[in-house]
Amino acid sequence: MNFIQKLEWAQKKNNSLLCVGLDPSLERLPELCRRQVQPFLTFNQALIDATADLVCAYKPQIAHYAACGAEAELLATISYIHKNYPDIPVILDAKRGDVGSTAEKYAIEAFGRYQADAVTVNPYLGGDALEPFLKYEKKGVVILCRTSNPGGGELQGLEVDGEPFYLRVAELAATSWNKNHNILLVVGATWPVELARVREVVGEIPLLVPGVGAQGGDLAEVLRAGLDSRRAGLVINSSRGIIYAGSGEGFAEAARQAALELRDAINYHR
Amino acid sequence: MNFIQKLEWAQKKNNSLLCVGLDPSLERLPELCRRQVQPFLTFNQALIDATADLVCAYKPQIAHYAACGAEAELLATISYIHKNYPDIPVILDAKRGDVGSTAEKYAIEAFGRYQADAVTVNPYLGGDALEPFLKYEKKGVVILCRTSNPGGGELQGLEVDGEPFYLRVAELAATSWNKNHNILLVVGATWPVELARVREVVGEIPLLVPGVGAQGGDLAEVLRAGLDSRRAGLVINSSRGIIYAGSGEGFAEAARQAALELRDAINYHR
Numbered sequence: 001m002n003f004i005q006k007l008e009w010a011q012k013k014n015n016s017l018l019c020v021g022l023d024p025s026l027e028r029l030p031e032l033c034r035r036q037v038q039p040f041l042t043f044n045q046a047l048i049d050a051t052a053d054l055v056c057a058y059k060p061q062i063a064h065y066a067a068c069g070a071e072a073e074l075l076a077t078i079s080y081i082h083k084n085y086p087d088i089p090v091i092l093d094a095k096r097g098d099v100g101s102t103a104e105k106y107a108i109e110a111f112g113r114y115q116a117d118a119v120t121v122n123p124y125l126g127g128d129a130l131e132p133f134l135k136y137e138k139k140g141v142v143i144l145c146r147t148s149n150p151g152g153g154e155l156q157g158l159e160v161d162g163e164p165f166y167l168r169v170a171e172l173a174a175t176s177w178n179k180n181h182n183i184l185l186v187v188g189a190t191w192p193v194e195l196a197r198v199r200e201v202v203g204e205i206p207l208l209v210p211g212v213g214a215q216g217g218d219l220a221e222v223l224r225a226g227l228d229s230r231r232a233g234l235v236i237n238s239s240r241g242i243i244y245a246g247s248g249e250g251f252a253e254a255a256r257q258a259a260l261e262l263r264d265a266i267n268y269h270r
Numbered sequence: 271m272n273f274i275q276k277l278e279w280a281q282k283k284n285n286s287l288l289c290v291g292l293d294p295s296l297e298r299l300p301e302l303c304r305r306q307v308q309p310f311l312t313f314n315q316a317l318i319d320a321t322a323d324l325v326c327a328y329k330p331q332i333a334h335y336a337a338c339g340a341e342a343e344l345l346a347t348i349s350y351i352h353k354n355y356p357d358i359p360v361i362l363d364a365k366r367g368d369v370g371s372t373a374e375k376y377a378i379e380a381f382g383r384y385q386a387d388a389v390t391v392n393p394y395l396g397g398d399a400l401e402p403f404l405k406y407e408k409k410g411v412v413i414l415c416r417t418s419n420p421g422g423g424e425l426q427g428l429e430v431d432g433e434p435f436y437l438r439v440a441e442l443a444a445t446s447w448n449k450n451h452n453i454l455l456v457v458g459a460t461w462p463v464e465l466a467r468v469r470e471v472v473g474e475i476p477l478l479v480p481g482v483g484a485q486g487g488d489l490a491e492v493l494r495a496g497l498d499s500r501r502a503g504l505v506i507n508s509s510r511g512i513i514y515a516g517s518g519e520g521f522a523e524a525a526r527q528a529a530l531e532l533r534d535a536i537n538y539h540r
Contacts, residue, residue: 023372063368063375069383071341095368097392098333099419102293105333113339122367124394124414128421144394149369151398158430158438165435168428 003118003140003182004206006089011056011232013087017270018263019208020051020255021093021239022060022077026068028244030251040065040073043251045080047243050252051259052085059208059237061093078114091142091208091235092116096133097125103132111139118142120186120208123169127177137180145169145198148188148211166194167201174202184208187226189217189236196225204228206235212262213241223269231270238262273388273410273452274476276359281326281502283357287540288533289478290321290525291363291509292330292347296338298514300521310335310343313521315350317513320522321529322355329478329507331363348384361412361478361505362386366403367395373402381409388412390456390478393439397447407450415439415468418458418481436464437471444472454478457496459487459506466495474498476505482532483511493539501540508532 001009011017024040033043048058058081065074078090092114096106110119110133118140121133133141146156146166156166173183185202187195189211198207207226211217219236226234242262246254271279281287294310306312318328328351335344348360362384366376380389380403388410391403403411416426416436426436443453455472457465459481468477477496481487489506496504512532516524 025375061368061372061375063366063372063379067375067378067383069341071339095392096333096365097367098331098365099417099422102331102333105295105331105337108337109333113337122365122392122394124392124425125417125419126421126424126426128424129417129419147369147395147399149395149399151396152369154396154398154442155394155435155439156396158435160428160430160435165425165428165430169425172424 002138003089006117007056007140007206007235008232010088014053014056015267016054016056016263017234017236017266018055018259019057019059019091019235019237020047020055020242020259021237022047022058022243023064023239024243025064030247030249032249038073038076040070041076044077046252047255048081048085050256051242052088054256054259054263055088057089057091057235059091059093061239075114078116082115089117091118091120091140093120095120095122095144097122097129099125099129100132103129107132107136111136118184120144127172130177134177134180134182137182140182140184142184142186142208143169143173145173145185146187146191146194148190148217152188152191167197170198170201174205184235186210189222192218192221192225195222199226199228204230204233206233208235208237210237212236213238219265220269223266227270236266272408273359276387277326277410277476277505278502280358284323284326285537286324286326286533287504287506287536288325288529289327289329289361289505289507290317290325290512290529291480291507292317292328292513293334293509294513295334300517300519302519308343308346310340311346314347316522317525318351318355320526321512322358324526324529324533325358327359327361327505329361329363331509345384348386352385359387361388361390361410363390365390365392365414367392367399369395369399370402373399377402377406381406388454390414397442400447404447404450404452407452410452410454412454412456412478413439413443415443415455416457416461416464418460418487422458422461437467440468440471444475454505456480459492462488462491462495465492469496469498474500474503476503478505478507480507482506483508489535490539493536497540506536
């Protein structure tokens, strides 16, 4: 089973297109987690146990761990998911990208060291720099296309032969780069028009869509623009809106409630 | 003193535009280093001691450490340079890039946790995503422009309003992004024509040039194309050609010899 099959299985099993971003910041953690030896791991485990039947994937963002030297907690979080919820894939959000020989090392970091099922990468260096990731046939490679930040269009929106740059990325990702059929693309929920254009170009390639919730993307528009012909093909990520839904002792239950509501809202518009 | 001043001081003091890339791979390390508890640190310390009077910067590439969980050795390597050779700046080669709130964490990773003097970043997400790095006024932010890999031009060379995409990156980097005058750009030694075009656009912004040595860039052409009006403004990186110049007990002396020759060859063409 490759990554996309694993993802689709989890989407069916949990009737969910929701991905939860595990992006803990020490200053925002509930007091009872902060007191632990491994505060991020304690926090993540509680969130995972509370939401594993509601999601199609987890997406830890590595910078949150790397900023404070918490690599061991990231590793333990991913192991915990694999061991206890083996049907739920893990997307390591790392946005890596480098020339070939170094990209090999980044691929080992994501797929060897952390045992992620998929990793996010940056396309700026071109297809040959993505090859060291793409050659892992069973893993997913999630390529940035149109990012959710306000200035995402500054470069991604520049016109190349009458079409925006990000569409060129989408075309390459759907054709010459995708020999192993293991590519996904990132398109921010904050850009529904662009999301629709990407969907038109890439057929049934799954799209990872961050930016609902804290960043303000509209759910109904995202689903109208982004669903594929099977009314699937989306992985809709929320991080802060779920993991910080509560702040006290009931934080995990609050996260479950937020995840349930968002999953159901997605399905309502689906 | 900001990063660019620190860099220029090291360039003058050691009469050198040479940067050594500290990119250790366990399988290529001399046997006597491999036997140590901290093989990368042992290797790096010997290399640093052997070359610190010949270089203008060191550039550890973080993937080589992250692939095998050697963050502590990367940290210790950078500390070792700061403590023993405080005039030599450290560029953390990480090619980071993410939306604002996550980019903040990556900036903390590079400048807080690792205490790097500069970090390499990827421009694909646009200027607002670089802001969390750029706001560290005393630190250097080294933005990918035209990368050294064979397929570097696949996206970077696409035409936007009659000029290549990478030149648009160079223009933005030289103007609206560079409010704190702490930007540098990466242009591969394998593309001397492109290097000349970038130099024309960016004035005296320093250029980090990887790709001489193992990747095949020609030194005379690089200098002709890349020097600024003061016959400076280049940081020419070599990794494998120097750190693996020898393989036995005399590896550090062999690295010194290779660094000396490359520094002098650069100065000959300067």
